Amino acid sequence: MASMTEALKTIEQYKSDNPHYSEMLDILTEMLNLREQYSAPAGSSIFQVDENLIPRKVAKGEPLIDFSSDQFDAALPKSYFLRLLDIAAEQSPDKVQEMTDRLYDGELDFEKMIRQIFVPISEEEFPEEDDDNFFDLVKFFLRESLRPELEKIAHKYGDKISELGWSEGYCPICGKEPKIGKIKAGDARRYLFCSHCGFEWNYRRVKCPFCGNEEQQTLAYFTIEGDERCRVDVCNVCKRYIKIIDLRGSEQEANLDVEDMVTLHLDILAHEEGYR
Ligand SMILES: [Zn+2]
Numbered sequence: 001m002a003s004m005t006e007a008l009k010t011i012e013q014y015k016s017d018n019p020h021y022s023e024m025l026d027i028l029t030e031m032l033n034l035r036e037q038y039s040a041p042a043g044s045s046i047f048q049v050d051e052n053l054i055p056r057k058v059a060k061g062e063p064l065i066d067f068s069s070d071q072f073d074a075a076l077p078k079s080y081f082l083r084l085l086d087i088a089a090e091q092s093p094d095k096v097q098e099m100t101d102r103l104y105d106g107e108l109d110f111e112k113m114i115r116q117i118f119v120p121i122s123e124e125e126f127p128e129e130d131d132d133n134f135f136d137l138v139k140f141f142l143r144e145s146l147r148p149e150l151e152k153i154a155h156k157y158g159d160k161i162s163e164l165g166w167s168e169g170y171c172p173i174c175g176k177e178p179k180i181g182k183i184k185a186g187d188a189r190r191y192l193f194c195s196h197c198g199f200e201w202n203y204r205r206v207k208c209p210f211c212g213n214e215e216q217q218t219l220a221y222f223t224i225e226g227d228e229r230c231r232v233d234v235c236n237v238c239k240r241y242i243k244i245i246d247l248r249g250s251e252q253e254a255n256l257d258v259e260d261m262v263t264l265h266l267d268i269l270a271h272e273e274g275y276r
């Protein structure tokens with residue numbers, strides 16, 4: 001995993017190359033700085049995993065953490081979330097104040113909000129906002145609020161899961177679907193990345209992570225001329241897509257949190273082409 005200093009250097013590079021992304025990249029920089037504070041590497045996670053159950057879970061394609069039933073103490077993610085909201089306060093002070101008040105009053109239930117990120121059952125806990133940008137940022141921060149705790153689980157059990165051989169297209173740690181991945185320089189294999197917990201796992205190159213389709217004729221990819229490093233793998237059976245950073249022929253490692261953000265134009269393109 002690329003270090004914080006490297007990540008920040010990458011961000012600065014991207015900012016000068018893509019000035020239109022600079023506002024988002026500033027938010028990401030502040031977020032990564034905060035994340036570091038909440039990621040005490042030696043600390044135990046708020047999530048409990050029964051190590052003995054791992055082989056069976058992997059065999060059955062069940063993620064280690066089940067957000068529909070597992071219990072955890074949300075105090076730490078909540079305090080991280082409130083710090084993250086401060087970043088949004090620079091843009092939307094009133095909205096942040098209102099949300100913070102409602103969280104303190106108990107009118108909004110933080111734990112329900114984060115569970116809904118992982119198990120989307122109903123939207124009722126989310127305050128409906130007119131301002132989509134603010135709402136998107138809140139969802140982004142909600143997801144991020146659990147990242148340090150989930151990352152601890154990914155670090156602790158990731159090797160074991162890779163050894164056992166996880167073959168699903170969703171994350172073995174937290175169950176979420178990937179939006180981005182990479183082809184490694186060394187083994188030229190494809191790895192999918194979970195932005196909820198930071199875990200990466202190997203997944204066959206010619207296979208759709210979302211529906212399992214392996215027919216070469218219905219799998220394709222596109223790139224933007226002049227930027228062949230980042231491509232979009234699409235499946236014409238389920239009409240889903242995933243962004244892939246091709247690191248072959250490159251010395252540099254990629255920070256996929258950063259890459260995901262600076263490739264938003266590819267998401268827009270994919271949506272325009274009818275993929276979701
Ligand atoms: Zn995950």
Ligand SMILES: [Zn+2]
Pocket residue numbers: 208209210211212213235236237238239240
């Ligand atoms: Zn598919």
